[in-house]
Amino acid sequence: MNLLSLSPQAVATLAFYLVVAVTLIGALIAVAARNIFHNVLGLALSLIGVAGLFLYLNSPFVALMEILIYVGAICIAICFAIMLSEPMYLPRPPRKLTKILGGVAGAGLVFAFLALLTRKTTWVPAAQRSTDWSVTTLGHYLLTNYALIFELVSLLLLVAMLGAIVIARGGRGSS
Amino acid sequence: MGACDPNFLSCFLIVALPLLSFAVIMIFTWRRHKLSLAISLTCSTIPLILAWSLFFRLKDAVTMAKPIVTQVNWLVSDAVIVPFGFLLDPVSLLMLAIVATISWLIQVYSIGYMEGDPGFARFYADLSLFGMSMLSLVSASGMLQLFISWELVGLASYLLIGFWYEKFSASEAGKKAFVVTRFGDIGFFMGLVFLTFFLKDINIFGLGIFDINNAALTKKLTEAQVTLCALLIFCGVAGKSAQFPIHVWLPDAMEGPTPVSALLHSATMVAAGIYLITRLFPLFAASATAMSVVLAISTITLLLSSTIGMVAKDIKQVWAYSTVSQLGFMAMGLSAAALGGSTLFAGYYHLTTHAAFKALLFLCAGVFIHHFGTNDFFVMSKDGGRKLAIPMITVTIGALALAGIFPFSGFFSKEAILGQLWHLPNKMWVGLALFGAFLTAYYTFRVIFVMLLPRKDDDPIWKEYYVREEGGHGHGAHDDAHGGGHDEHHGVPWVMSFPLIVLAGFTLVLGFMQAPLEKFLLGESHPHDLNYLLLFLAVGCALGGIGVAWLDWGRSGAKWQGFIRKFPALETFFIQKWYMDHFWRWFLNTFIYGTFSRIFTYNDRRVVDGGVDAVAFSTIGSGRLLSFIQTAFVQLNLLFMVLVLAGVGLYLLMGR
Amino acid sequence: MLVFNQLETYLYLALLLFAIGLYGVLARRSLIAILISVELILNAASLNFMAFNRFLAPHPAVGQVITLFIMAVAAAEAAIALSIIVAVYRKLKSINIEHATELRG
Numbered sequence: 021m022n023l024l025s026l027s028p029q030a031v032a033t034l035a036f037y038l039v040v041a042v043t044l045i046g047a048l049i050a051v052a053a054r055n056i057f058h059n060v061l062g063l064a065l066s067l068i069g070v071a072g073l074f075l076y077l078n079s080p081f082v083a084l085m086e087i088l089i090y091v092g093a094i095c096i097a098i099c100f101a102i103m104l105s106e107p108m109y110l111p112r113p114p115r116k117l118t119k120i121l122g123g124v125a126g127a128g129l130v131f132a133f134l135a136l137l138t139r140k141t142t143w144v145p146a147a148q149r150s151t152d153w154s155v156t157t158l159g160h161y162l163l164t165n166y167a168l169i170f171e172l173v174s175l176l177l178l179v180a181m182l183g184a185i186v187i188a189r190g191g192r193g194s195s
Numbered sequence: 196m197g198a199c200d201p202n203f204l205s206c207f208l209i210v211a212l213p214l215l216s217f218a219v220i221m222i223f224t225w226r227r228h229k230l231s232l233a234i235s236l237t238c239s240t241i242p243l244i245l246a247w248s249l250f251f252r253l254k255d256a257v258t259m260a261k262p263i264v265t266q267v268n269w270l271v272s273d274a275v276i277v278p279f280g281f282l283l284d285p286v287s288l289l290m291l292a293i294v295a296t297i298s299w300l301i302q303v304y305s306i307g308y309m310e311g312d313p314g315f316a317r318f319y320a321d322l323s324l325f326g327m328s329m330l331s332l333v334s335a336s337g338m339l340q341l342f343i344s345w346e347l348v349g350l351a352s353y354l355l356i357g358f359w360y361e362k363f364s365a366s367e368a369g370k371k372a373f374v375v376t377r378f379g380d381i382g383f384f385m386g387l388v389f390l391t392f393f394l395k396d397i398n399i400f401g402l403g404i405f406d407i408n409n410a411a412l413t414k415k416l417t418e419a420q421v422t423l424c425a426l427l428i429f430c431g432v433a434g435k436s437a438q439f440p441i442h443v444w445l446p447d448a449m450e451g452p453t454p455v456s457a458l459l460h461s462a463t464m465v466a467a468g469i470y471l472i473t474r475l476f477p478l479f480a481a482s483a484t485a486m487s488v489v490l491a492i493s494t495i496t497l498l499l500s501s502t503i504g505m506v507a508k509d510i511k512q513v514w515a516y517s518t519v520s521q522l523g524f525m526a527m528g529l530s531a532a533a534l535g536g537s538t539l540f541a542g543y544y545h546l547t548t549h550a551a552f553k554a555l556l557f558l559c560a561g562v563f564i565h566h567f568g569t570n571d572f573f574v575m576s577k578d579g580g581r582k583l584a585i586p587m588i589t590v591t592i593g594a595l596a597l598a599g600i601f602p603f604s605g606f607f608s609k610e611a612i613l614g615q616l617w618h619l620p621n622k623m624w625v626g627l628a629l630f631g632a633f634l635t636a637y638y639t640f641r642v643i644f645v646m647l648l649p650r651k652d653d654d655p656i657w658k659e660y661y662v663r664e665e666g667g668h669g670h671g672a673h674d675d676a677h678g679g680g681h682d683e684h685h686g687v688p689w690v691m692s693f694p695l696i697v698l699a700g701f702t703l704v705l706g707f708m709q710a711p712l713e714k715f716l717l718g719e720s721h722p723h724d725l726n727y728l729l730l731f732l733a734v735g736c737a738l739g740g741i742g743v744a745w746l747d748w749g750r751s752g753a754k755w756q757g758f759i760r761k762f763p764a765l766e767t768f769f770i771q772k773w774y775m776d777h778f779w780r781w782f783l784n785t786f787i788y789g790t791f792s793r794i795f796t797y798n799d800r801r802v803v804d805g806g807v808d809a810v811a812f813s814t815i816g817s818g819r820l821l822s823f824i825q826t827a828f829v830q831l832n833l834l835f836m837v838l839v840l841a842g843v844g845l846y847l848l849m850g851r
Numbered sequence: 852m853l854v855f856n857q858l859e860t861y862l863y864l865a866l867l868l869f870a871i872g873l874y875g876v877l878a879r880r881s882l883i884a885i886l887i888s889v890e891l892i893l894n895a896a897s898l899n900f901m902a903f904n905r906f907l908a909p910h911p912a913v914g915q916v917i918t919l920f921i922m923a924v925a926a927a928e929a930a931i932a933l934s935i936i937v938a939v940y941r942k943l944k945s946i947n948i949e950h951a952t953e954l955r956g
Contacts, residue, residue, distance in 0.1 A: 029853055036855040040864060047868055050887050051875030063887045066868070070894050073864065076855050077905040082915050086897075089922045094890065094929045101933040102883055105940040113880070113947070119830070123878030126834045129841040131870040136848050138862045146909035153911045161912040162919075168272035169916060173923040180927030188934035827952035834877050 036076060043069025054112060056102055064095045081155045203265040205249055206281040206334050209242040209291065213327035220320035231316035232306065235323050239299045242330065246295035250288045254715055257284050264405065266336050282336040282404055285716045286473055286543065290333045290466075293547055297462040297554050298326040300694035304558055305454045307691035308565055318358060318452070325351035329463040333470065338387055338402040341474075345383070345431070345467060349376050352464045356451040368450035375444040379434020386427030393420045408477040418482060425478055425485035428471070436468025436522045439496040443775050445519055449511040449570075453561030456511060460518040461554035469525045469546050473539045480533035490530040494627050496523035499775075501634035505641070506769045510560045510572040513642055514553070517597060520635060521549050527628060528612030535618045540713050542615075545608035547712070548705050552596040552605060555698035559590035562687055562695070563646075572642055576649040583687055587647065589695040594643045596702045598636035599737045604706035610733060611709070617729050625729075629736045636740025644749035861902035869895035882936045882946040886929065893925045 026034075046069055049062025067090040074083035102108075162170055216238035220231045257263055266280020281287075302322055309318050328347030335341035350373075357369025391402055393416055410416055416424070432438070437445035445465070449456055459465065472479055472489075479486060500519035507513045529542035566583060567575045581587050596603035599610075609632060616625040747756065771777065854860055868891055875888025897918045904914020940946050 033854055043864070044867060044871075047871040047891055050891060051871055051879065051884070056881055056883055059884050059887050063890060066891065067894065070868075070898060073861065073898060074901055077861070077901045078911070079901060079904075079915055079918075082901065082918050085919060085922060089926055090890070090894070094926060097929055097933055098883060098887065101886075101936055104937050105883070105946045106881075119878050119880075122831075122834045123874040126837040126841075126877045127870040127874035129845070130837055130873055131866060133841040133844040133848065134866050134869070135863065136845065138859065138866065140848065143858055143907060145907045148909055150910045158912050158915055162916060164271060166272075166912075166916045168270060169920055173920060176927050177923060180930050184930040184934040187931070188937050827955035829948060829951075830877055837873065837877070 039069050039072035039076070041069075042066070043073065054115075056108070057099075060095055060098050060102070063098075064091045067091050067095070078153050081158060200265045202249070202253070202263055202283060203267070203281065205245045206265070206283070209245050209249075209295065210327055210331040210334070212238040212241055213323040213330070216323040217320045217327065220316050220323070225316045225320065228315040231319050235319035236302055238323060239295070239302050239326060242326075243295045243299045246291045246330075249283070250292045253283060253288060254285075257288065259284055259286070259716065262287075262405070264336050264403075276401060277339065278337055278401060278403075279340060280336040281334040283334065286470075286539075287334050289547065289712070289715070290470060291330060293550050294326070294329050294333055294462045294466075297550060298322065298329070298458060300697060301454045301458045301554070301558070304457075304561070304691050304694040305452075307688040308454050308561055309452060312452075314358065318355075321351060321354045321358065322455075322458070325355060325458060325463055329467065332467055336403055336405075338390075338404060338407065341404070341471075342384065342387065345435070345471075346380065348435070348464055348467055349373060349380070352376075352448070352455075352459055355455040355459070356448045358451050358455065362450070365450040368444075368447040372444040372448050375441050376434040378441055379430045379432070382427045382430025383432075383434075386424045386431070389420070389427060390424050393424070404474055407475060411475075411478040411481040414481075416481070418484075421478060422482040422484045425475075425482045426488060428475065428478075429485065429489055432468035432471050432526075433492065434468070435471075436465050436526070437496075437519050438468075438492050438523065438526060439499055440775065440778075442496060442500065442519050443779055446512055446515045449509070449515055453511065453557060453564055456515070457554045457557030457561065460515065460557055461550040465518060465522055466546060466550060469522060469529070469542065472526065472529050473543045473546070476529070476533070476539045479529070480536075483534060486530040486533040489526055490534065490624065493523040493526035493530065494624065494631075496520065497527065497631040498627065498634075501631050501638065502769045504638040505634065506766060507638075508573060509570040510563065510575070510642060511557070511570055513572075513638060514556050514560060517556075517635060517639065518549075518553055520631060521545070521553070521597070524609070524612060524628070524631065525549070527624070528615050531612070531615040531619055531624065535615060537615055537618070538717055540716055541608070541611035543716065544611055544709065544712060545605075548596070548604035548608040548702070551698055551701040551705055552593045552603070555589055555695060555702055556593040556597065558691070558695055558698065559586045559593060562586040562691055565691070566687070572646055576646045579649075580646045581649070585687060585692045585695060589699040591643055591647070592699045592702055594639045596706075598639050598741060599632055599733065600636075600741075601734065602703070602706055604702050604704075606734075606737075607706040607709050610730065613729055613733050614726060617726060629732055632733060633736040633740040636737040637744045640741045640744035641748050644744055648749055858902055858906040861898060861905075865895040865898040865902065868892075868898065880947050880949055882932075882939065882948055885948065886932050886936070889932075890925060890929070893921060893928075897921050 043066050046062045046064070046066030050059050050066055051062075053059050053062060067086060071083040071086040071091075074080075074086055216235045219234055224231045224234065253263065262282055262284030264280060264282050266278045268276050269279035270277040302319070305318065305322065309315050312318065325348070328344045328351055332341055332344035332348060335344055353369045353373040356372050357366045359365045360369070387402065390407060391397060394402075394406070394410055397406055411421060434441050448459060451459070479489070497520045500516040500523065504513050504516035504520065507516060525542045525545045527542075528545060529539060532538060532541055562583065563572070563575045563580055563586060564570055567578050567580065569575065572580070592603065596605035599605045613625060613628060613632075616628050619625065768774070872888045872891030872895060875891065876885050879885055879888060900914045900917050900921070904911060904918075908914050936946055939951060943950055
């Protein structure tokens, strides 16, 4: 098939399907693979896919942040946690069918519920919609109207940092 | 309007530097006294310069009707914007300068007074906090900012009154000051809430002083609404400015170091209340009912405290009660002006002159206390108080000003207030005020005559008065540090005498500043039709008071017995401080502890505790029953939770 | 109507991500794997917000700010959770959630 003969819309649609596939396959690897490292890699893949979806949603800045924070920071942190905890060479306990069935049942039921909810709701756009998608505006808003959120986030991160240090150290005097 | 506005910057520095000094001293340098002193002094000198330069730069540019408001957004969360800024008009500019000056002088003075105290650095940190909160209160543009500073003033005074916290009475006094003023603050805050409630279009964060006054001036509020709000806000004023019946904390506040008392009584804590009235003067003036209540309460305060001042033996107590009475005087002046449709000038003027001479009186008292290690002025007199020339002269100047003698500043400001009262249809008020002025002159000169004209050492009269108990009055632990002061230093250190001289200078000069000040505050100076009758009455009362004091305490054959001795019942009544402390104790015991506490305790024990116990027992019981399904498999629990939630959701959706 | 210009597409996608994540939380035994699944769930929520932001919200900045907020919360959560996992491993010598049974009734 000659790509050049396709219309831009069709290329965009194809790329969209690719991104969706990356997201979902990544997510499946993240939960289904038995090797914990494969899980992390699957998660990273899925997150990159989500970043692509964000691009489709007109938000390149958030997409970049997604890759930077999730793939760049959180996945790496998880890798460190894996290395600090259980050794990988230990035999893994076999899967239990009951558990998998339970998981599938729970997730399936929730999926059914939410899918039904999504279908039955009529989504009404806001009456007036601004079209200003620039990063400048976003930054401006972040430091004016949503400055409190910004401050709260920094406070939260500080507290989390302290909490993480205290918990991981194992309390006073046991270092 | 922005952050780069020079006015904003200088105001911001005025407020921020003392706060910075507080933080730095408390966190880093509290072990190093000299360094802390340097930081604190720097951080009060710069605001001093800035405040005065602001004053001189803007004094022709602003009027009461057209102030400079400079603010920035402090906290923003979508529609809720909390501004932070400054309101510069004649009232706040002058007060800013006064507060900065007096707190600076007191910081200088404390170098000598607090020398060698283990809490030296902490003292300076607290002084900085006190200065910062008062400066920000004075210049606040919004009510929320004002309220925050108001509470900070309370906090700082708590810290400073209870400065020698190892002494039980000091920490108790600190607590008393904090809790009692809190009573009033509840009223204040409710007043603010009601105001925002009535003013619908403004939320409490954006509520500016200007908005309130405009609303009152443009009759956006009904008479009843204004009365309610004004009275509630006056509760706060009464707490801070020690008005009857919640004045009881102020005399106890003498437990703090004397420089603190000076600061507390002249320019910061108690001035805050009166300042608030001047700030919201249009609001108060819009309600005649509220102002009548204020007038009555302040008159009671005036008489109560002057009569108690007549029998006190502790020099600081005398000055404390004189403060209470002068505050009553100011409130009287303001309310009379509001009732008579006049301006806030008289009361505010008395606030400024009082700031100078009351700081002077307390600092002089501090010198004596520091030197003789006692608070009892009879003991100071016998031990040779008059040999300390500078403080003796300056204390006399302060006393003359307090009594209202020409040409000292108190004379002019009292005259202005009496003039306001004179215009009221009911002449009872001016009569009572004159009587108060008489008493003030009397008890002030009782102190002066006793100190200035002591008896010979073998005079039997000392038996009644010379009681040198160790640590008996006030100081306790502090006495030990300072008590042996006789031999160590003979004179008064210059850091302590210098502020006295400056303040005495203010006391002398401020009186003649009446016309320029009036022009500055009101934009125009009213030519005074001198009311000679009133003038003679006022001076007559003051001189009469001094004369009676001379007869009782001054002349060589005086029996050193107040004329009040002839009415033993009254004297006991006054010595017991009108039984106000007893009243509150009784009130607390009967109503709070006796009634409410008992009911609440019963409720707590039977209903709340019983209920909680029942819930707890049933929880334990059902927990025992249900613990067998607690398998410790978190995922199983989660699975059930998810299943049930989704099932219920699905069920509800199916029905639609 | 292109498929990537429809709100429903993104909602169903987010739903799928959510369901996959939920399955992971319910069925995996390793604490780290559960954490990974939780990240998936959080991403599903972000995706939802971004979709609503793209198709419904009055101003484009709102949803993006919330998504950034979610990212920060997720980072904080990951830090805390990982430190808890390390602590649990130190105590139980295992990060299998089925071994953490100290609260058995």
